[in-house]
Amino acid sequence: MAKRAHVYPQVSLVATDLVNAAVAWTRAPLAIGAALRLARKRDAVIVVADGRYVLREDLVRASRLGLDDLASTVIARDLPRVEPTASEVTVRRLLAQGAPLVVVRDRRGPPVGAVAPGTASPPAVPTAPRVARRLPADTQVLLASIGRCAAAQGAHAFLVGGMVRDLWRDAEVASTDLDIVVEGDGPAVARDLARALGGVVREHRRFLTASVQAPRVGRIDVATARSERYESRGALPRVMPAGIDADLRRRDFTINAMAVELHSGAFGLFDPLGGRADLARQRLRVLHPLSYVEDPTRLFRAARYATRFGLAPDAATARAQTLALRLAPYAALSGQRIVAELERILVEPHAAETLARLGRGGAFRLLDPRYRFTAATGRLVTELPGTLAWARQRGLGAEPVELGALALTADQPSAVASAALERLAFAGEPLARLRHALGEGRARLARLSAASAPSTRARLLRELAPVALAWLWLVGDGNARAALDWYLGLDRAPVSLSGDEVIALGVPRGPAVARVLTELRDGRLDGRITDRATEIEQVRRLLTKGG
Incomplete structure (x- = not known):
């Protein structure tokens, strides 16, 4: 008679069983x-203060940045919450979607605790079919070569x-350029790769990078692969070698916190923070509440990505910007x-759309x-891209x-405009050029509009730098733009006599030569001088007058 199989009891874990992190709670x-x-x-x-969830890691970041006196709720996060009896599958799914922690809380009382992800990275999702379908064959071969080159160094x-x-x-x-992260010595791999490809390498030791x-x-x-530590607001970070998980968690947005491994041949995707889901939902999400405080230039990248990919920031990202x-x-x-x-x-x-988005959001x-x-x-x-194309x-x-x-500062009070230009690191001649364009551009447009003689219009435009001419086009009306087109279409050398020939006719060397050539050019523009003979006649007339 067959022996009856032993039946083992089935164990179903719930959220309370998974709690592995403590929560401090205060009203x-x-x-x-x-x-x-x-x-x-x-x-x-986690600290629960005033009903909001604040992560200890964010408190550490904020304290390092000198923000101890701010209300902790300004860096609160919207963490997922589950009942103590929620299934293990529910909790694991929330963590897999990129939640840093899952709070376990009964509706009637304080949190029981929290569930943090394990220390091991989640398994990579094989993406070889997608890579084969979406990337050119030569790019696939190159990626495989990079993987082998790194593996040769362990x-x-x-x-x-x-x-x-x-x-x-x-x-x-x-994208055609490749961004590679190496768990190991990145510059050393870059040197080997350059030798293998017959290329050159440029190293940036401070940031552990090479091109x-x-x-x-x-x-x-x-x-x-590195982690970063920001020690003051807006400063460049201190970088330290780390693993790929830490490298992805230091990045700006979840959509940029994904990696495809190149060593197994399966092209496995690591997506610990839910970047794929955010792309699918057209959502732009920072990795933590102090992301923009650590690096305010991320505000500009956020606007660029939002415009380029049609993304909208989630509520937490909007609060981080504020x-x-x-x-x-x-x-x-x-x-x-x-x-x-x-x-x-x-x-x-x-x-234009990106700049307007930044402006409306207060980034400037x-x-x-x-x-x-x-x-x-x-x-x-709005007019700026068309003006740049014209230039x-x-x-x-x-x-x-x-x-x-100039476009961003023209409608600001002069003190604000000047300070903004200096903040953009303009100095010396470039700063003077921009201030001059802002200070007298519209007055010059008025004189240009009033000028009847072609030579007068040319003199008004001749002395201007290229950016000043483009600025007049940007702020000018149709008549001003027509005048600019006329001026830029002029023959750059309308005078047939050279400087030496003018001197040979008796004009003394020095500034007088330039004055005479300018007079000849103006005469050509106004139609008073029509050929070489009348140029010579005009020079002699000027000499007779003592010019």
């Missing part, structure tokens, strides 16, 4: 410093950045870093706390960021 509101002391005293990962390589993001969007993969430029493959940026702007100005944030972000925006197809208060984005500024920003077509060579700075 009273607490400042950040006091909340951090409470968290340390209770060995808690390191692991990961693809990150725009290409990973594009892989998970229903759009063409637009490889190789024939037929473009640019490959290679970085050591907090960052409340704490402005940022003495450690260099003007060059803001300029770099503006330059990236100005080459985007929808730059980073230039000066008194800055206000006005309707007039909005109109200038390029005319070969003016006007710097886009200089013209952008």
Whole structure:
């Protein structure tokens, strides 16, 4: 007779069984410093103050940035909450979607505790079919080569950045340059990769990064996986080698916190913070409440991504922006870093929309706390891309960021405009050029409109720098734009006589030569001088008059 199989009892875990983190609870509101002391005293990962959830890791960040006296609720998070009897599947699903913690709380009382993710990274999702379908064959071969190159050094390589993001969007993969993160020595892998590809490498030791430029493959940026520590608001961080999980958690937005491993051949995707889900929901989400305070330039990137990909910030991200702007100005944030972000925006197809988004959101208060984005500024920003296109077509060579700075500051009080230009690190001749354009541009337009003689119009425009000419186009009406087109279409050398020939006719060397040539040019423009013979006649007439 067959022996009956033994039946083992089935164990179903619920949320209470999974609690592995303590919660400190108080009804009273607490400042950040006091909340951090409470968290340390209770060995808690969450402090519940005034009914809001504040993570200990955020309290540590805030204290490091000198924000101990702020109300702790300004860095509160919207954490998922479950009943103590919720199933293990429910809790695990919330963690897999990117929640840093799941609060276990009975509706009638304080939190029981919290469930934190385990220390092990979640398994990677194989994406080889998607990679094969979406990426060119030569890119796939290159990625496999990078993986082997890293493995030869005992390191692991990961693809990150725009290409990973594009892989998970229903759009063409637009990124061509590769961003690689290495668990190991990134610059060493970059050197080996450059040798293998016949390229050159440039290292940036402070940031544990290197760039490889190789024939037929473009640019490959290679970085050591690292964590970051911000020690003052707006300053560049201190970086330390770390694993891929920590590297992804230091990034700006969840949609940029994904990585594809290159060492197994399966192209496994690591997405610990829910970037795929946010892309699907067209949601832009920072990784923590102090993201913009640590690095205010992320505000500019947020606007750029929102415009480019049609994303909307979630409520927590909007609150993070409000907090960052409340704490402005940022003495450690260099003007060059803001300029770099503006330059990236100005080459985007929808730059005007991005700048307007920044203006409406108050981001330009980073230039000066008194800055206000006005309707007039909005109109200038709308016209800016067309003006830049006109300047390029005319070969003016006007710097886009200089013209952008003029558009952003023209409708501000002069003191605010001047301070904003200085905040953007303009100095010396460039600053003087921009101030001059702002100070007398509209008056020059009025004189240009009143000028009847072509030579008068030319003199008004001849002395201007390229950015000043582009500025007149931006703020001018149809007549002003016609005058600019006329001027830029003129023959650059309408006078047939050279300086030496003028001297040979008796004009003394020095400034007199330039004055005579200018007179000849004006005569040509006005039609008083029509050929070489009348030029010579005019020179002799000027000499007779003592010119």
